[in-house]
Amino acid sequence: MKEIVFDASCEMEDERIDKCISNYIDGLSRSYVQKMIKDGGVSVNDVPVKANYKVKADDNVRFIIPDSVEPDIPAQDIPLDILYEDKDILIINKPKGMVVHPAAGHYDNTVVNAIMYHCKGELSGINGVMRPGIVHRIDKDTTGSLIICKNDAAHNEVAQQLKNHDITRTYRAIVCGRIKDDEGTIDAPIGRHHTDRKKMAVTEKGKHAVTHYRVLERFEKYTYVECRLETGRTHQIRVHMASIGHPLLGDTVYSNHKPPYHIEGQALHAMTLGLKHPGSGEYIEVCAPLPEYFEELLRKLRG
Numbered sequence: 001m002k003e004i005v006f007d008a009s010c011e012m013e014d015e016r017i018d019k020c021i022s023n024y025i026d027g028l029s030r031s032y033v034q035k036m037i038k039d040g041g042v043s044v045n046d047v048p049v050k051a052n053y054k055v056k057a058d059d060n061v062r063f064i065i066p067d068s069v070e071p072d073i074p075a076q077d078i079p080l081d082i083l084y085e086d087k088d089i090l091i092i093n094k095p096k097g098m099v100v101h102p103a104a105g106h107y108d109n110t111v112v113n114a115i116m117y118h119c120k121g122e123l124s125g126i127n128g129v130m131r132p133g134i135v136h137r138i139d140k141d142t143t144g145s146l147i148i149c150k151n152d153a154a155h156n157e158v159a160q161q162l163k164n165h166d167i168t169r170t171y172r173a174i175v176c177g178r179i180k181d182d183e184g185t186i187d188a189p190i191g192r193h194h195t196d197r198k199k200m201a202v203t204e205k206g207k208h209a210v211t212h213y214r215v216l217e218r219f220e221k222y223t224y225v226e227c228r229l230e231t232g233r234t235h236q237i238r239v240h241m242a243s244i245g246h247p248l249l250g251d252t253v254y255s256n257h258k259p260p261y262h263i264e265g266q267a268l269h270a271m272t273l274g275l276k277h278p279g280s281g282e283y284i285e286v287c288a289p290l291p292e293y294f295e296e297l298l299r300k301l302r303g
Contacts, residue, residue, distance in 0.1 A: 002152065008059040017042065018051040021063060025126065025159055032128045036063060065126060073102055073130070078114035083145060083286040087122075088154040088279045090115065090133075093288040094146045097264060100137040102130055115148050123148070124155035135159050136232060141250075141265020144171070144288040145273035157278035162232060168274035169229045171237055172216075172290060174267040174297060175246040176257050179223045183214040186240040190233040199253060200235045202243045209233045211240040219301040222249060226271075238266060249297070261297055269294055 004025070012020050018037060022030040036042055037051045041064040044053060055061070081093035092111070094100070099110045115123065115133055123133035133148040135158050149155035161167050191206025193199040200206075210230035217224040223246065227237045238254050241247060247255030251266035274285035290298075 002065045003062060004065065005060065005062045008055045008057055008061060010057045012055045012059075013057050015055050016051065017044065017049055017053040017055055017061070020055045021061070023163070025156065029128065029131075033063075036065070041065075073116065074108055074113060075116035076108060076113040077117050078109065080114055080118055081288075083288060084284065086279075088150055088277070089158070090119065090148040090150065091273060091286050092146050092148065094138060094143055094270075096141055096143050096291060096293065099140050100146065101134050111146065111148075119148075119150060122150045124150065124152045126152050126155045126159075136162060138270050139235070139238075139265070139268075142268045142270060143291045143294070144270025145169075145286055146270070147273060147275070149278075154278040158275065161275055165230055166276065168272060168285065169232070169270065170272040171227045171229070172269045172271050172294070173225050173227055173237060173241065174249040174294075174301070175223050175225060175241050176249055176255065177221065177223065177246045178218050179213075179215050179225065179246055181215070183212070184244075186211045186213070186244060188240060188243060190236060190239055200233070200239050202239060207231075207233055209236055209240065211237055213241070217298075222301055224298065224301075237268060261300060263293060263297065267294060267297060 006024065018030055018033045021033045034051050040048055042049060043062050044059050083093055084091040094111060101112045102110050112132060112134065125132055127134050133150065135147060135149050135155055138144065138146055147158060149158055187210045188202045189204065189206035190200050190209040191203045193201040208231060212228040212230065214226045215223055216226055229236060238248055238251055242254040247257065248266040248268055250259040250263040269290055270288065272285060272287050274283060277284050
């Protein structure tokens with residue numbers, strides 16, 4: 001087991017303890033934290049608390065992360081497109097249509113199944129038994145760079161960089177319509193859609209979210225853009241671009257446009273990922289080449 005201790009900051013004042021802890025270590029899902037609390041693994045000022053406890057500034061928070069339990073998930077020999085690997089981290093180029101971690105109804109052929117086979121048990125356990133090594137994720141139909149952590153020290157360091165917005169993450173996307181400005185910034189909070197809980201939306205009660213975009217090429221009805229994430233909210237680029245009237249080509253969730261090119265899901269690729277290495281401290285950066293389907297789309301649009 002591993003004990004983590006911290007003093008609550010002023011910014012955490014009046015925040016629920018389960019939310020506070022999941023935000024403190026991005027790799028911990030809120031549901032996993034709630035289970036930890038239910039099992040008596042969380043105390044504030046040496047007193048066990050419930051999930052709805054409201055944090056006060058300078059509260060001394062202690063919690064126990066149990067030893068990793070071998071997940072009941074099969075390790076599968078699935079080929080990985082490896083962009084970078086050492087004893088601490090692995091960065092892969094995720095293909096289109098591949099889910100990152102198992103969930104109800106989808107327990108195999110995920111990134112987790114593949115990395116469990118590839119890493120032979122060398123994965124961080126902080127994010128629970130269903131998501132070993134996973135510190136962030138990208139959508140099923142989004143391709144590109146994804147980092148996996150091989151130990152808890154690397155996981156904590158990378159999660160902190162994500163929390164501090166210190167990781168470089170740039171995407172390539174094709175959006176509907178012609179964007180007039182050459183570049184811009186979308187600063188709009190993102191949260192759950194008020195009626196459709198499976199969707200995200202720009203909402204006043206959402207979390208702070210910022211996306212910077214730059215036009216790379218314009219076509220008759222579409223625009224090829226580069227998007228740089230300052231924050232990393234669920235579906236952030238898809239929601240933000242749709243909010244300014246330029247939903248992603250192929251995104252049937254956030255757009256009523258029927259994709260004319262018969263692609264599966266949105267045209268979105270996580271191209272560049274740069275971070276301070278959790279072991280050496282040196283800055284490293286990888287670039288995932290555009291997938292063939294994306295290159296073919298660009299060829300068709302260029303006519």
